[in-house]
Amino acid sequence: MKTRTNRRLFLQGGTAGLALGLAAPTYLRAQSGPLKIGHLTPLTGFLGPLGEYGQMGVDLALEEINANGGVGGRQIELLKEDSVNAQTASTKAERMFERDGVEMILGEISSASCLTISQVAARYGKLFVNTGGNSDALRGSDCNRYMFHVETENAMYVNAEGRYFQNEGLVDGKDWYTLNADYAFGHDLLRAAKSFLEANGGNIVAEEMVPTDATDFSSYLLKIRQVEPDVVALNLAGTQITNFFKQYGEFGLDFTLGGFGFDTVAAWAAGARNFRGTWPNVWNHLVDTEESKSFTKTFTDKYGKPPENQAWGDYNALKIVAQGIDAIGGANGDELIAYFESDEAKFDVQKTRQAYFRPEDHQLIQEIYAITALDPDAVENEWDIFTTSGPIPGEDQPLDVLAQSTEGACTFSS
Template sequence: MTLKTTRRTVLRTGAAGLALGLAAPAYLRAQGAPLKIGHLTPTTGFLGPLGEYAQMGIKLAVEHINANGGAGGRQVELIMEDSVNPQTASTKAERMFERDQVDFIIGEISSASCLTISQVAARYGKCFVNTGGNSDSLRGADCNRYMFHVETQNSMYVNAEGEYFDAQGMVDGKNWYTLSADYAFGHDLLNAAKAFLDANGGVLVGDDLVPTDATDFSSYLLKIRQAEPDVVALNLAGTQITNFFKQYGEFGLDFTLGGFGFDTVSAWAAGAQNFRGTWPNVWNHLVQNDASQAFVQAFTTAYGKPPENQAWGDYNAGLIMAQAVTAAGEAGGDALVAYLESPEAQFDLMKSRKGYFRPSDHQLIQEIYAITALPAGEAQNEWDIFTTSDPVPAANEPLERLATSVTGGTCSF
């Protein structure tokens, strides 16, 4: 699907103002050729609900970029596809670069698909901005000079959530039971969780891999009931988490529940009566600052509901790359890499502090949050069913603190 936006909807505060307010040289403003952005993300399968928010986020970003004069004076043309699975993602990425002549690709949620897209992008010397793949290995042994990561990596989520549980006395000497999605994301997240528990005295008493197409969790819930752990931690994704929430309540289990990766769409789909526990979150619609709330208002006006964290990721990736094209003066892969690695490349992410890409592995270093389910009776509506923490790390702590203990090997560009 191809979308060329012309509607003059303008987000004039916060992140959009930073990314789009850069003055473009006259020769760039005069260029007539559009900037072509390819967008790949799964819109079917267990990650489909996240992909829908991703598409809404990037479409709104392109609309705002074009309404503010384009990227480096060039209007943006958006070419969107459903990536479905890693093989399809690779094929469609190659077609976007070869047939559609896109300047770079944004998107994805599956870590396995991120890897295949990044390999195609590298062959063409073009950038790929990952907005949903969490695997540490993508920032480690499988890193790529042309791949950048707006989404945080698994170890950052584990370290943040682990700190919360540790502060509650739920790690040292406590029994943990984990369920992990049986693909690259879940395997990688499980490795990070095991590393954290080993380092902090936690005991792993149960560990099950769950097929991505699983919808019935009764056999796992029976094993959890028998194990009687102190904490049940989920390393699941997409509709897996929603189904687990619903069945966990039906089984009447009340063990402390949490996890090391989470998307708010899973909470909304489960509903206030089923959602419980504390979870790490890259961003949520309750973050209180002007830029964040301006984005929430613009998104809600456009789509009739608040943005999910996946929408935040794809929206901000669009703004980041518009800023990069403007600053670099072109959209070539090498020029964009040089800018995104530079000290000048800092980005307003609708948070307390600006973020930046770490040159050593291209991870966007940024604050994250913890969200905690409200009792069902305290939920005001179908969206506001949790509370959000202050940013993590705290204002007086180094921004890279959560990203210092990682798994997945060492990056070598």
């Protein structure tokens, strides 16, 4: 790992650093009115249910920050829009920076949209904080100096879930049938899964690429019945996972089921009778820390249901950028980068250990979890339909042990 940048040295070194150091303390005081931040995320289509939770999470963070005086004495004004798809996301990002004067953009779930938003942000020298895009390429070949990632990358999910299956004796010598969303998210997960399985003696008997608009999985389920794999692994996203759960039960299949990327909204939508298997999760409402319990209670009191992991991501993204703005005295993109890459930038994200951004690719290094479906007869309500593991990695392991990607190394352009 590269040595993390020390912000104080950055601000003290050279004429550019001196200029930034002099400008930072006066930045917020020189501005009047609210500090504008954009929020883009899909609210329609197969990722829409996730985007709705993302909006609820960021709205709650906004309410709390502004109730405590805002940032640097200024209230935050959040401009929110449906990103729809990658092209629309790019257009709306351009408009937010050019017409609306936002200082940065948060959000997104689609990795393709993350890429286009980050390219627009870089042209304006502004930050984009990704709250839901998992693609390893965003942290590798498509990385961007102005893009930071609160959501974990696919490789981290694969490594965590792969360890679970390995401990269950379901890797070495076992046959795996995979269904993969046919876009960057699914392609990345498949590549990472293949790398893990090949290294550990697993055998992939099928690599089905599933169109993102597919709703009928009967042809795949017939193949699964014929092949009789040891494990059925889903690298799908959004409402597709829910549809698969329901149809899997209708076909009466009982092969071990799991996957390498998951959002708890899919489990809730499927219901206790259909949800099954073990899945990696960046955070869930059963995480046993005081901060997590407090967040869950506040969210549930406000919205009448517990927060989903996407709500957690967007909530923490706004909290993180607010911490950065307070720390440097402004929202200047280059200064925020220097702060987020520095040793002093540590973040409380409702887990047992503080998180930090890895300087070389701007991935938030943090604990993740594995959730396992409960037997339907043991379920007491519509939300607590799974159990959660403790934090992964364990406290005796380095926090970045899972963050080993198969994607090429990130090289930030100057």
